[in-house]
Amino acid sequence: MQGELSFTDVVREILRPHPEGLTPQQIREFVKIGYPQYVGTPSHLKNVAAGNYKDVDHAVLARIYLACRGASDIAADKSRKPHLMTLLADATSVETRADDFIEGEDLAKLEADIGTLYVLSTGLYTAEQVEIVKIGITTGSVDKRITQLYTTGVPFRFTILSQLETTNYSKLEQALHCLFDKYRINKSREFFTGNCLKFLPDLIAIHRKIEEA
Structure with missing residues (x-):
C-alpha cells in the first residue's frame, strides 16, 4: 500500500519511470497527484503555522530535498538550477538520514546546496x-x-x-x-x-x- 511507504520510497517510486530525471518541483507535483496523503501532513502544517515555510508547497519541497539528500541511490545534478534528481539503477537503496525533520531547515539553502x-x-x-x-x-x-x-x-x-x-x-x-x-x-x-x-x-x-x- 502507498501509505506504508516512507517518503524517500515515494520519491524513488516517482523517479523510477523517469530515467531522464526530475526536478524537486516536478517531483512535488507527482506527489500531490499520486500520493496526496504525503501532502499537508501535521509536520507540514505545524511548520507553516510556525512561519518556517511560506506554505505547504514549500514544506513539501523541503522534504523532497531532504529525502534526496539522505538517499545514497538518488543523485542530484547540482550544476542545474533547480537540481535534477535521478534514481541510480545499480545502487543499493540506503537511507543515510532517517529523520523527517523539516523544522529548522532553510529551503533557499537546500536549493542552493x-x-x-x-x-x-x-x-x-x-x-x-x-x-x-x-x-x-x-x-x-x-x-x-x-x-x-x-x-x-x-x-x-x-x-x-x-x-x-x-x-x-x-x-x-x-x-x-x-x-x-x-x-x-x-x-x-x-x-x-x-x-x-x-x-x-x-x-x-x-x-x-x-x-x-
Missing part, C-alpha cells in the same frame, strides 16, 4: 575518558538543530565545538563519516570518539580547496 557541518560535544565519555562527539549537518541554525535533538529524548548535553557553512555540505558529512568509521560509537551513524577531531582541520581544508577550484 549550502549548509552547515557541525560538531557537537555530548558531555559523555568512553570508558577510556575520551569524549563522544556528534557530527551532523543542517541548513538552518545549529542551535535550533540542538533543540530538535533534545525533543527526541537523547541523553546528551550538547554544546557546539565547531561549525562550518559550505557548499556540497552533505557530501562533506558523508566523507567524514566514512573516514572516521574506526572512531564510530557502536555503529551509531553520527557519534564518534573525539580522537577523530585532530584530523578535521586538514579534511575541511581539502574540502574547501576542492569547492574553490
